[in-house]
Amino acid sequence: MEKTYLEKIAEAADFLKSRVKKIPDIAIILGTGLGDLINYISDSIAIDYKDIPYFPISTVEGHSGRLIFGKLGGKDVMAMQGRFHYYEGYDMKEVTFPVRVMQSLKVKRLFVSNAAGGMNKEFQVGDVMVISDHINLFPENPLRGKNFEELGPRFPAMTEAYSHKLITLADYIAAQKGMRLMHGVYVGTPGPTFETPAEYEYFRIIGGDAVGMSTVPEVIVANHAGMEVFGVSVITDLGGKDIKEVPTHEEVQKAALKAQPHMTTLITEMLSSLD
Numbered sequence: 001m002e003k004t005y006l007e008k009i010a011e012a013a014d015f016l017k018s019r020v021k022k023i024p025d026i027a028i029i030l031g032t033g034l035g036d037l038i039n040y041i042s043d044s045i046a047i048d049y050k051d052i053p054y055f056p057i058s059t060v061e062g063h064s065g066r067l068i069f070g071k072l073g074g075k076d077v078m079a080m081q082g083r084f085h086y087y088e089g090y091d092m093k094e095v096t097f098p099v100r101v102m103q104s105l106k107v108k109r110l111f112v113s114n115a116a117g118g119m120n121k122e123f124q125v126g127d128v129m130v131i132s133d134h135i136n137l138f139p140e141n142p143l144r145g146k147n148f149e150e151l152g153p154r155f156p157a158m159t160e161a162y163s164h165k166l167i168t169l170a171d172y173i174a175a176q177k178g179m180r181l182m183h184g185v186y187v188g189t190p191g192p193t194f195e196t197p198a199e200y201e202y203f204r205i206i207g208g209d210a211v212g213m214s215t216v217p218e219v220i221v222a223n224h225a226g227m228e229v230f231g232v233s234v235i236t237d238l239g240g241k242d243i244k245e246v247p248t249h250e251e252v253q254k255a256a257l258k259a260q261p262h263m264t265t266l267i268t269e270m271l272s273s274l275d
Helices: 005-019 035-040 097-104 164-177 197-205 216-224 249-273
Strands: 026-030 042-048 066-072 075-081 109-118 128-136 181-188 210-212 228-238
Touching (some): 005 042, 005 097, 035 075, 066 249, 075 249, 109 128, 109 216, 109 249, 128 164, 128 216, 164 181, 181 216, 210 228
Parallel strands (some): 026 075
Antiparallel strands (some): 109 210
16 A cells, blocks of 8 residues: 555654664755765765665665765764756656655754855856845645645745845855855756756846756755744856856756855854854
């Protein structure tokens, strides 16, 4: 007999509890080219996605497929090295399944990162952008369908999808470190095509500063689950009618790798500053 969604979440969570002595209440989702943070996690235990019941498998180059448990910035964390995307063919329940498992494991704070194309004229390739808000252009909401009250309310507020407190902390750390830190609205799109010049202009006109193919589904589910969320994008390419460069996945990875030291410093220092 087919197991229910709640049963699948519980089974995956129970599996992880059986493999990890101390389950942390902080989780990190690492995006394209941003996996280097894993190297700074000490006392780590790695579990392949393929071994976790009902976990999807990441199919994208630059995305590993492991869940790492250990210490970063003096805090116990779990980190997803590689995430799942709508464009890979997964439905939204599959894309966000790991966040539901985190919820079952009592995660309170979620840090998400991604690579994004920039529309804001102030941005440069390699900039790190704190996500202040998002615009959801995915064709399906991950909360569509039956709502399970034990997971969250039917109509969750998204007024503060990204924690103001954590954004303030990021700004303070960036100022202390002399780090250039941008702020902006992230536009989430289904992909997998990069945007046309006209689309970049459209996203800018409707209030976007950066665009990508991830993050929004996980953030919606994390908010539904009552988690405090911090999001950050690495600006890996620039788009619009006045930009002639053609973005490629290889260029995106290269730019993301260049920004990794800043990302690592920011998130590590933020974690060490948390109560």
